Amino acid sequence: MATTAIMPATPASRTAAQTLRIFQKETKYEFLKLMRTRSFSLSTIGFPVMFYLLFGVANRNSFAGSVHIAKYMLAGYACFGLIGATLFGIGVGLAGELAAGWLELKRASPMPASAYLFAKCASAVAFGLIIVTLLTILGTAFGGVSLTPIEFIKMLGLTVVGSVSFASMGLLLALVVPANAAPGIVNLIYLPMSFLSGLWMPIRFMPHWLQGVAPILPTYHLSQLMLNVFGYADSVSRLTHWNALIGFSLLMLGLAWLIFHRREQSA
Amino acid sequence: MPLSAIAYETEPNFTEAPISAQPSVATLTNITKHYGTTRALDGLSLTLRPGEIVALLGPNGAGKSTAIKILLGLIAPTSGICRVFGSNPREATTRTRVGAMLQVARILETLHVREHLDLFRSYYPNPLPVADILRIAQLQGIEDRPFSQLSGGQKQRVLFALALCGNPDLIFLDEPTVGLDIESRRALWLQIRALAAQGKTILFTTHYLEEADALAHRIIVINKGRVISEGTPAEIKRIGGARTIRCRTRLSLDFLETLATVTSAKLAEGSVQIVASNAEAVVREMLLRDETLSNLEIASPALEDAFLALTKN
Numbered sequence: 052m053a054t055t056a057i058m059p060a061t062p063a064s065r066t067a068a069q070t071l072r073i074f075q076k077e078t079k080y081e082f083l084k085l086m087r088t089r090s091f092s093l094s095t096i097g098f099p100v101m102f103y104l105l106f107g108v109a110n111r112n113s114f115a116g117s118v119h120i121a122k123y124m125l126a127g128y129a130c131f132g133l134i135g136a137t138l139f140g141i142g143v144g145l146a147g148e149l150a151a152g153w154l155e156l157k158r159a160s161p162m163p164a165s166a167y168l169f170a171k172c173a174s175a176v177a178f179g180l181i182i183v184t185l186l187t188i189l190g191t192a193f194g195g196v197s198l199t200p201i202e203f204i205k206m207l208g209l210t211v212v213g214s215v216s217f218a219s220m221g222l223l224l225a226l227v228v229p230a231n232a233a234p235g236i237v238n239l240i241y242l243p244m245s246f247l248s249g250l251w252m253p254i255r256f257m258p259h260w261l262q263g264v265a266p267i268l269p270t271y272h273l274s275q276l277m278l279n280v281f282g283y284a285d286s287v288s289r290l291t292h293w294n295a296l297i298g299f300s301l302l303m304l305g306l307a308w309l310i311f312h313r314r315e316q317s318a
Numbered sequence: 319m320p321l322s323a324i325a326y327e328t329e330p331n332f333t334e335a336p337i338s339a340q341p342s343v344a345t346l347t348n349i350t351k352h353y354g355t356t357r358a359l360d361g362l363s364l365t366l367r368p369g370e371i372v373a374l375l376g377p378n379g380a381g382k383s384t385a386i387k388i389l390l391g392l393i394a395p396t397s398g399i400c401r402v403f404g405s406n407p408r409e410a411t412t413r414t415r416v417g418a419m420l421q422v423a424r425i426l427e428t429l430h431v432r433e434h435l436d437l438f439r440s441y442y443p444n445p446l447p448v449a450d451i452l453r454i455a456q457l458q459g460i461e462d463r464p465f466s467q468l469s470g471g472q473k474q475r476v477l478f479a480l481a482l483c484g485n486p487d488l489i490f491l492d493e494p495t496v497g498l499d500i501e502s503r504r505a506l507w508l509q510i511r512a513l514a515a516q517g518k519t520i521l522f523t524t525h526y527l528e529e530a531d532a533l534a535h536r537i538i539v540i541n542k543g544r545v546i547s548e549g550t551p552a553e554i555k556r557i558g559g560a561r562t563i564r565c566r567t568r569l570s571l572d573f574l575e576t577l578a579t580v581t582s583a584k585l586a587e588g589s590v591q592i593v594a595s596n597a598e599a600v601v602r603e604m605l606l607r608d609e610t611l612s613n614l615e616i617a618s619p620a621l622e623d624a625f626l627a628l629t630k631n
Contacts, residue, residue, distance in 0.1 A: 065410075065443065076440045080429055087428035087464075152422040156480070159390040159420065161413040162441045315394075317353075 073162065077170035085140055085174055095139055096182055099132030103186050106251065108194035115253070118283055121194035126277040127250040129186055129206060130213060133179030134270060137214045138241050140175045141221030143233045150230035172218045179214040180207060205280045213273045216296050219303035220269070226310045244270045254285075269299040343368055343488050343519045344389055344407075349398035351384055351543070358384040359395070360543035366488070366521055371514045373534035374523045377629050381543040382523040383421070386490050389521070390418055402488065414442050417486035419477045419494055427466035431457055431476055434465065435483060442484030454509050455479035456502070470497040478506065482513075489513065491522035495529060507533050527625055541629045554628075555618055560595040565614040569607060577603055589613060 065073075086092050107124035114120065148154045157167060183206055190196035198206075228236045245251060247264050248271035254262055265271040266287075272295040278284040279292075344366045351359040359381045366372055374382045387393045388400050391407030402412050425434065432448070439445035452458050455475045460468065465476060474497050481489055491510075495503040503526075510533060514520055524530055530537050531551045539547040539554065547554055560581060566589045567574075574583040579596040594600045597616050604611055 069440075069443065073440050076437050080426070080433060080437050083433070084426050084428050148426075151424045152420060153425050155392060156418065156420050156422055156425070156477075159392055159413070159416070159418040160438065160441045160484070161410045163410070 070163065070166075074166045074169055077162070077166045078173045081170040082174045082177055085144070085178065091139060091144075092178075095132070095136045095178060096185065098135065099128045099182055100185055100189065102131070102251065103128040103189060104193075107186075108189060111193070111195040115255075118253075119196065120253070121190060122196045122198075122281055123253055123278065123283050125186055125190045125194070125196055126206075126281060126283065127252075127274055129183045129210065130248075130270060130274045130277055131245050131250040132182035132186065133175075133210050133213050134217050134245070134273070135241060136178035136182060137175040137217040138221050138224065138237050139234070140178060141171050141218050142224035142228070142237050145171065145222065145225035146228055146230040146233040149225065168222075171221075172215055175218055175221070176211050176214040179210045183207060183210045202280050206277065209273070209277050209280065212296075213277075216269070216273070216300040219300045219307065223303045223307040223310070226307055226314075244268050247271075248274055250274055266295075269296060272296045272299070341368070342366060342401075344402040344521075345400070346385065346388065347399040347401075349385070349388060349395045349400060351381075351388065351393070352396045357543055359388070359398075362398075362540065362544055364538055364545065364548075366519050368487075368519055369514050369517045370535045371510060371520045371522070371533055373530035373537045374521060374540060375527070375530050375537055375625060376523075376540040380541045380629075382540065383492055384543075385540070386418075386420075386492050386521070386523065390416065390490060414484060415487045417481035417484055417489045419481040419489075419491045421492050421496075422477060424473075425465055425477070425480075428464055430462050430464050431468075431479075432461045434476060435461075435479060438480050438483040444485055445483055446485040451479050451482050454482060454512075456505060456509075471499060471502050474498055475502070475506075487518055489518060489520045491520065493524060494522055495524070495526065503529070539625065539628050547628050554625075556595070560593050561597040562617045563592040563594060563597055563601060563604075563615070564589050564617070565604070565611055566590075567604060567608045567611045569604060569611075574604075 103124065107121050107128055110120040110124065115123075145154075154167075158164070187196075187198060187203060187206065191198060224233070224237060224240075247257075247261060248254070248268045249257065249265060250270060254265055254271075272292040275284045275287065275292045276289065276296070279289055284292075342365045346362055346364050349359050349362045350357065362381065362385060364372075364385070374385065376382050384393070388395050389402060389407060391400075391402075391409075391413070400407055403415055405412050407413070407416070429437075435448055435451055439448070439451075448461075452461055455478045457472070457475055457479055460472055465473065468476065474494070478491070478494060481491065494510075495506055498506065507529070510520055510522075514535075522533070534551060537547075537549065537551055537554050538545055560579070564586075569590075571583045571585065571590065574580060574590065574592055577594070577600050580592055580594045580600060583590060583592045585591075592600060601614065601616065
């Protein structure tokens with residue numbers, strides 16, 4: 052071969068500090084992007100807040116036995132809010148960036164793919180934390196909800212867990228759903244799932260035959276873990292809910308990985 | 319002897335040292351790429367050398383974008399070898415030396431120009447200073463605007479700026495001047511030439527044949543996934559079509575057709591029209607034999623004609 056390449060690539064392997072800076076900038080701008088995209092930030096924060104005011108705070112004096120409805124609904128709308136932020140932020144966001152060719156341009160750069168995924172996850176977590184904190188403030192200020200600091204910290208911890216878990220579903224949706232249909236399809240999955248899992252109203256108030264659907268939904272297991280913080284969960288053991296949530300996340304991740312690799316091969 | 323007009327091409331000479339003597343920056347060797355039953359690339363080979371501007375020219379679906387995506391390591395070839403700086407284009411160390419401008423529908427609309435640059439610069443170990451990027455891509459004055467508020471041409475220039483962020487040695491530009499007005503297009507050509515003068519290698523695709531003619535040191539014409547012609551713009555024109563000689567002469571058509579390299583001779587509007595690949599030799603012979611020869615014109619085919627002739631089959 053007459054044309055041998057004799058220019059060695061400079062061994063410019065990144066230092067840990069540089070890698071950290073990429074993760075930090077990627078996350079910062081992902082969060083800024085979501086914050087400035089009003090259609091995202093207003094609706095993902097606005098809807099759970101509005102619903103909680105209507106169906107949670109309005110029930111400040113309702114009790115079912117020892118269960119304070121406003122506090123019970125705080126757990127439900129916390130889950131509703133954090134799942135919405137994750138599915139729309141990651142599912143719809145990633146689908147759009149894939150379709151626009153933006154992700155391809157980033158893949159052509161030396162950006163580590165992990166930084167991109169981390170930024171998406173971290174931003175979803177951040178929105179989840181904002182939503183849950185807002186709801187908690189509203190609940191304690193206007194809904195007569197009393198919360199110990201430990202309970203609040205546990206809620207925030209579960210928010211992180213829930214966001215990361217549903218991020219796997221967002222990833223899968225982004226890969227299989229066409230970008231222009233993504234918001235509609237995410238709503239078609241997210242809204243019925245939220246309703247059937249008792250995120251909008253306590254599950255015990257629903258028709259009996261509908262209650263049977265809940266245990267197959269990941270939203271149900273997350274909400275039961277959240278309710279458990281207040282001692283409001285059903286009789287099923289916590290371990291079952293954890294297993295269900297982890298199993299769901301692994302299933303989504305596995306499917307996403309499979310689809311991604313099949314695409315890579317045919318690309 | 320009235321020679322009313324002699325129009326012929328001189329070959330532009332861009333570089334002092336012969337580029338072919340230098341080592342390669344990137345090579346595609348016998349690349350094929352199949353998508354199901356369709357063949358996007360069919361035994362494509364090309365070599366890029368330091369400091370040269372190469373145009374990849376071809377009709378839609380010829381495989382231009384596929385070739386660039388393989389060079390960027392975005393897609394894997396079905397067979398063949400792709401080397402960029404002597405290694406796999408997918409490696410991060412290779413990618414730090416490469417910049418790319420792809421055909422992107424839109425990028426994050428709510429981020430400002432400066433923020434986009436800040437983010438992309440962070441990916442590279444030795445990024446170009448922001449001020450330099452803004453100057454080269456002519457983004458001064460709009461650096462604090464969100465991407466969504468930019469005009470089509472400004473958006474295009476932001477994408478060009480992103481390709482420069484890492485101060486790359488090799489730059490791929492897929493249809494870089496699409497949507498630019500003629501003034502910004504020429505301004506971009508100047509910047510691309512300046513980058514090549516610094517020793518950077520540039521491969522671009524274009525639909526503007528005029529652009530390939532004006533900007534490239536070398537044109538690679540591809541069609542149906544294979545190289546059909548390669549050379550300087552002048553060479554491509556010569557390969558693509560013989561030149562046309564028009565004049566008034568007493569020489570007979572039968573005689574003219576016997577001259578070397580003449581492919582046709584006919585009468586049109588009182589003058590003869592001769593098509594020949596070696597026009598100079600034919601004209602010399604004609605002038606010797608006919609002192610009354612007048613109204614001489616020699617026309618090169620436009621690059622467009624050459625291109626159409628090359629890609630017709």
